[in-house]
Amino acid sequence: MKTRFNTVDIVCALTELKRFVGFRVNQIYDIDNKTYLIRLQGNDEKTVLLLESGNRIHTTAFEWPKNVSPSGFTMKMRKHLKNKRLEAINQLGIDRIIDLQFGTGEACYHVILELYDRGNIILCDYEYIILNVLRPHVEGEEIRFAVREKYPLSRARANDGPPSMTFVKEKIKEARPGDSLKTILNPILPFGAALIDHALIENHLNDVKIGGEKPEEEATGEDKKKKKKKNRNKEQAMREFIMDQDFPILMNSINDMYTMMQKAMEEPSSGFIIQKKETKPTQDGPEDFYYTNIEYHPFLFSQNMKEPIREFPSFLQAVDEFYSNVESQKIDLKAFQQEREALKKLSNVRQDHAQRLEELAKVQQIDRKKAELITRNQVLVDSVIYAMRALLAKQLSWLDIKDLIKERQEQNDRICSLIKRLKLETNQITLKLSDPFANLDDEEDEDDDDQREEDEHKLDDMEVDIDLGLSAYSNATRYYDQKRGAAKKEQKTIEASGKALKSAEKKTQQTLKDVRIQTTISKARKTFWFEKFYWFISSENYLVIGGRDQQQNELIVKRYLRQTDVYVHAEIQGASSVVIKNPSGGEIPPKTLLEAGTMAISYSVSWEAKVVTSAYWVKAEQVSKTAPTGEYLSTGSFMIRGKKNFLPPCHLILGLSFLFKLEDGSVERHRGERKVRKFDDDASSVMTENEQLESINEEEIPVVSDGDDDSAEDEIPTENVENLKIEVSESDSDDGGEKNFPDTHIKVEHTTGQVDIKPDPKLERLLSEENQEEATLIQAAPLKVKAYEKKLKQQKKKQPVEQPQQKQQEKDDGKNQPKRGQKGKLKKIKEKYKDQDEEDRAMIMEILKPSGSGKDSRKTKKQEEEENYKKSAARRPQPKQKTGEEMDDTPAADEVDMLDSLTGIPVDEDELLFAIPVVAPYQTLHNYKFKVKLTPGTGKRGKAAKTAVAMFLKDKTCTSREKDLLKSVKDEVLARNIPGKVKISAPQLLKMKK
Numbered sequence: 001m002k003t004r005f006n007t008v009d010i011v012c013a014l015t016e017l018k019r020f021v022g023f024r025v026n027q028i029y030d031i032d033n034k035t036y037l038i039r040l041q042g043n044d045e046k047t048v049l050l051l052e053s054g055n056r057i058h059t060t061a062f063e064w065p066k067n068v069s070p071s072g073f074t075m076k077m078r079k080h081l082k083n084k085r086l087e088a089i090n091q092l093g094i095d096r097i098i099d100l101q102f103g104t105g106e107a108c109y110h111v112i113l114e115l116y117d118r119g120n121i122i123l124c125d126y127e128y129i130i131l132n133v134l135r136p137h138v139e140g141e142e143i144r145f146a147v148r149e150k151y152p153l154s155r156a157r158a159n160d161g162p163p164s165m166t167f168v169k170e171k172i173k174e175a176r177p178g179d180s181l182k183t184i185l186n187p188i189l190p191f192g193a194a195l196i197d198h199a200l201i202e203n204h205l206n207d208v209k210i211g212g213e214k215p216e217e218e219a220t221g222e223d224k225k226k227k228k229k230k231n232r233n234k235e236q237a238m239r240e241f242i243m244d245q246d247f248p249i250l251m252n253s254i255n256d257m258y259t260m261m262q263k264a265m266e267e268p269s270s271g272f273i274i275q276k277k278e279t280k281p282t283q284d285g286p287e288d289f290y291y292t293n294i295e296y297h298p299f300l301f302s303q304n305m306k307e308p309i310r311e312f313p314s315f316l317q318a319v320d321e322f323y324s325n326v327e328s329q330k331i332d333l334k335a336f337q338q339e340r341e342a343l344k345k346l347s348n349v350r351q352d353h354a355q356r357l358e359e360l361a362k363v364q365q366i367d368r369k370k371a372e373l374i375t376r377n378q379v380l381v382d383s384v385i386y387a388m389r390a391l392l393a394k395q396l397s398w399l400d401i402k403d404l405i406k407e408r409q410e411q412n413d414r415i416c417s418l419i420k421r422l423k424l425e426t427n428q429i430t431l432k433l434s435d436p437f438a439n440l441d442d443e444e445d446e447d448d449d450d451q452r453e454e455d456e457h458k459l460d461d462m463e464v465d466i467d468l469g470l471s472a473y474s475n476a477t478r479y480y481d482q483k484r485g486a487a488k489k490e491q492k493t494i495e496a497s498g499k500a501l502k503s504a505e506k507k508t509q510q511t512l513k514d515v516r517i518q519t520t521i522s523k524a525r526k527t528f529w530f531e532k533f534y535w536f537i538s539s540e541n542y543l544v545i546g547g548r549d550q551q552q553n554e555l556i557v558k559r560y561l562r563q564t565d566v567y568v569h570a571e572i573q574g575a576s577s578v579v580i581k582n583p584s585g586g587e588i589p590p591k592t593l594l595e596a597g598t599m600a601i602s603y604s605v606s607w608e609a610k611v612v613t614s615a616y617w618v619k620a621e622q623v624s625k626t627a628p629t630g631e632y633l634s635t636g637s638f639m640i641r642g643k644k645n646f647l648p649p650c651h652l653i654l655g656l657s658f659l660f661k662l663e664d665g666s667v668e669r670h671r672g673e674r675k676v677r678k679f680d681d682d683a684s685s686v687m688t689e690n691e692q693l694e695s696i697n698e699e700e701i702p703v704v705s706d707g708d709d710d711s712a713e714d715e716i717p718t719e720n721v722e723n724l725k726i727e728v729s730e731s732d733s734d735d736g737g738e739k740n741f742p743d744t745h746i747k748v749e750h751t752t753g754q755v756d757i758k759p760d761p762k763l764e765r766l767l768s769e770e771n772q773e774e775a776t777l778i779q780a781a782p783l784k785v786k787a788y789e790k791k792l793k794q795q796k797k798k799q800p801v802e803q804p805q806q807k808q809q810e811k812d813d814g815k816n817q818p819k820r821g822q823k824g825k826l827k828k829i830k831e832k833y834k835d836q837d838e839e840d841r842a843m844i845m846e847i848l849k850p851s852g853s854g855k856d857s858r859k860t861k862k863q864e865e866e867e868n869y870k871k872s873a874a875r876r877p878q879p880k881q882k883t884g885e886e887m888d889d890t891p892a893a894d895e896v897d898m899l900d901s902l903t904g905i906p907v908d909e910d911e912l913l914f915a916i917p918v919v920a921p922y923q924t925l926h927n928y929k930f931k932v933k934l935t936p937g938t939g940k941r942g943k944a945a946k947t948a949v950a951m952f953l954k955d956k957t958c959t960s961r962e963k964d965l966l967k968s969v970k971d972e973v974l975a976r977n978i979p980g981k982v983k984i985s986a987p988q989l990l991k992m993k994k
Contacts, residue, residue, distance in 0.1 A: 002295040002322075004055040005115050006192030010096055011261060012269045012298035012315045013058055017089050020047060020059075025081045025102060029066045030074040034134075036121070037064060040086060050320075051111075053134055054119020057098060058319040068532060069551050076132040077123055080109045092156035094190045112151060124151050162258050163188055165251060172241070175210045181241070181250065184210075191257050198301035199253040211240035260299065269298035271318025275308040296322045342508045349504040353497040360490040364483045370464045371479035373433040374472055381431065381472035383415050388429060388468050398424050420463055427468050435459040528898070528916075534576060534603055534977055536920030537659070537899055538592040541674035546576040546603055550636030553577040557638060561620050568596040568617045568647075569640075573779045575604035577636070580617075589676045593617055597647040598921040602654055607979040610936045612652060616644040633777075640776040654934040655922040656948050656978070658966065659902040663911035670903040670910075673927070904928035908959065915965040917945070919977040930955065937983025944984040945974035951986060 005013065023040035030036050037060075038049040050060045070078070084102035092099055096115040103109055108126040113119075121134040128151040136146045143152050167188070175184050185196050200206040275291040291308055298315040312318040374381055391401050401422070408416040421430040466475050533556065534546035545560065547553035556577050561567065564585040568578040578600040582588055597615035606613050622642045627633040662670065905927055906912055925931040930952040934944070953963055 007190045012264045058316045062324045094159035095157040201302040203253045207238045209238040271312035271315040273310040346508040364486045367479045367483035371476045374476040378472045434461040540676045543581040546578040553636035570600040570604045570615045595921045598650040616646045638778045653922045655925040657925045657928045657931040658915045661913040666910040932986040941975040941978035
């Protein structure tokens with residue numbers, strides 16, 4: 001398979017790429033450490049230029065998987081090339097080196113792409129001083145490819161036109177005998193083997209070799225011997241080169257090559273993909289075929305005329321199609337190998353079955369012949385047996401018996417001459433018996449039919465083992481018994497082998513079916529952009545994503561957090577940054593916020609510590625990467641400015657399920673199955689016992705009309721939150737950052753009534769007097785679980801168990817307790833101003849208040865700071881609605897439409913393309929067809945995921961198509977989003993394990 005450009009390909013590619021000169025660089029991405037994408041944008045057109053070091057350069061229309069975070073080389077190119085125009089694109093000489101110029105004058109930068117050997121990409125300034133190099137190395141003693149070195153433009157091979165006749169003649173004379181013209185021309189011409197082959201075929205010089213005897217080489221190994229024999233046969237079919245006759249034609253061929261190159265430089269070429277017809281293995285029936293791509297060319301060369309060909313309007317389209325199908329071809333090749341192995345196993349079973357039957361039939365035939373030979377030589381066999389018994393009765397040693405038999409054989413004794421071997425250790429001897437009726441002369445009166453029948457019964461000479469403990473008749477009977485036993489064994493083998501063969505054929509058919517289904521699903525499988533993160537789709541059809549590590553947390557906020565989205569984070573260090581995608585811009589329902597909070601808590605140290613904490617949400621504009629003065633924010637750390645909206649504590653309960661990708665015709669059937677539920681819908685929905693997280697009774701929720709009861713908050717159970725409708729609204733106060741008592745108004749509705757919860761006035765007074773920070777820092781460094789548990793235990797030891805009201809009363813008493821020496825002074829003040837009421841005291845204090853000092857002035861200063869922050873936030877430029885170029889893999893308008901094509905409730909009429917495993921809060925999976933509950937435990941997540949899939953496959957309602965899709969999911973994808981060690985629970989799980 002062709003893997004890299006040759007000179008002809010480079011010339012044709014640059015001819016097409018020159019039309020993009022003048023386009024501006026929009027963005028640069030890296031696919032891997034060798035392949036980079038440059039997104040170019042013109043007035044009315046956009047394109048993506050793909051550069052692979054050492055291999056290729058072309059435009060692409062396919063979506064290539066990009067690295068999660070750009071590499072250092074990519075960042076360097078972005079710094080210098082972004083928003084620059086592509087001013088020129090040239091080939092250095094006739095070498096495989098391409099120079100892309102961005103910008104002009106001293107602001108000009110060059111990207112040098114080398115497409116030979118190991119390849120390289122070099123970023124240079126306007127003087128070709130290297131700013132960055134993909135592969136630093138040294139060539140010889142003088143040339144160094146490193147930063148601040150100058151790129152050696154002179155090393156490129158110059159385009160001097162066709163070689164002279166004298167030069168070509170010298171190369172022909174220097175060639176070894178037996179070399180072909182292609183071997184001679186390839187080093188001296190820059191075109192590559194394909195164009196040389198084409199020119200030689202067109203001029204009938206492809207079968208010419210240099211005359212003389214080729215020196216013999218030492219042959220080592222069978223493969224080399226076969227290859228040399230094949231080359232020798234090919235050379236014998238070639239004729240010798242005649243200088244006077246063939247040299248002018250050879251020069252014409254060289255000129256034709258340069259003519260084709262000149263034509264390629266002037267006008268764009270078509271594209272051709274050369275294919276190979278592969279035979280697909282089949283169990284029965286006609287052979288199946290499929291085509292694999294082998295090469296791509298800008299011309300249809302003569303040597304490819306008889307091969308299957310795909311033609312494209314342009315060469316770059318052919319190249320893009322060729323490389324984009326490489327992965328698909330790998331899938332086909334893997335399927336081909338699996339099918340071949342399955343059929344090979346079936347063939348081996350069949351061969352083993354046939355071989356066993358053949359051996360049993362052969363054993364029967366041999367035993368029958370031995371028995372017949374003993375019967376026809378019964379007198380002689382008995383004589384031998386009696387003679388041997390007599391010798392053994394004389395108590396002679398086995399060696400003496402052997403010598404005695406040898407002497408009598410030399411004397412041509414008839415009986416002893418039949419003995420071939422002695423097996424006295426097993427009480428047996430081996431006799432060579434012949435058919436006594438084989439040498440009788442045929443009677444003249446016998447007809448041909450009788451003669452033919454007699455010939456069929458003639459027996460060949462054979463060595464037969466005779467048991468000395470039995471007579472000749474008994475020995476014959478023994479062989480007949482063995483023959484009958486072999487016949488019975490043959491019949492049993494036929495029956496057993498028939499069953500085994502049917503089982504093997506059935507297994508092979510299932511394997512072939514699974515391979516084909518797997519191939520089809522793998523080709524249809526589309527990896528969505530959000531699958532690289534933690535993700536799920538909320539019960540109200542909002543996409544929720546979370547970062548796996550610090551880099552992904554950084555990426556989610558910088559690239560994927562839009563102005564209308566909501567940011568969710570657990571109240572703990574090192575948790576995942578969770579974003580609720582909200583392309584519509586409307587208000588996000590409370591249930592989705594709770595589900596996102598559950599996700600944020602689960603993907604933190606809380607899972608392993610088995611400790612429930614709280615989460616909060618803020619708007620996108622409150623999340624900032626700007627650090628306070630004198631501080632630095634590391635990767636994955638952010639500042640939350642303004643008010644945080646806290647969510648109720650959530651359970652550490654997740655679920656594992658599957659979403660199925662629907663074919664376009666089945667999408668409408670499931671549209672709206674995930675929507676915002678109204679209160680009436682939630683009240684009317686009935687949950688089964690297995691789908692509830694915990695039971696809750698209506699009598700457990702108190703009904704308070706005025707909200708004055710301070711203990712109302714403590715009486716409301718928080719174990720079940722999925723049946724509650726929670727509305728969170730910002731209060732008028734701007735004080736933010738409260739962790740235990742958020743400044744929010746929470747309205748809880750249930751079927752039994754309504755509950756209004758308001759903060760305690762005493763707590764409000766205490767909180768208003770505390771100095772609260774304006775911004776909260778989210779740190780990316782995760783806490784260790786053991787340290788976190790230790791910290792919690794220490795806090796519990798320091799804080800004795802008390803009632804909330806008692807704690808608050810003691811806090812108030814401690815705060816109002818006069819300091820030492822102030823008791824008498826306070827008593828005098830109280831006696832002096834005992835006649836003043838509250839109104840008089842306020843008036844006097846207003847008159848006596850000094851301007852610009854005191855507590856009130858400090859309060860005013862704080863209020864001014866808050867007002868200034870609000871004004872600066874209003875003046876601060878809002879986050880840009882990222883364009884399609886920057887958000888190439890997160891389309892804004894089509895997010896919801898894409899989510900509608902994924903369903904967790906497939907029906908029989910649906911056409912399913914593939915399955916995607918999803919880990920989400922368990923309440924989100926309420927209506928899903930397949931689901932198991934995940935809680936913190938001690939089990940390995942991989943084993944838990946396999947157990948869940950095995951349970952889904954044994955479900956009676958699981959269709960054959962769903963089983964195929966579930967089986968096709970790779971093991972490493974199944975458990976990727978499970979937080980850590982886990983306990984799996986589901987109905988009938990224990991029964992399934994047994």
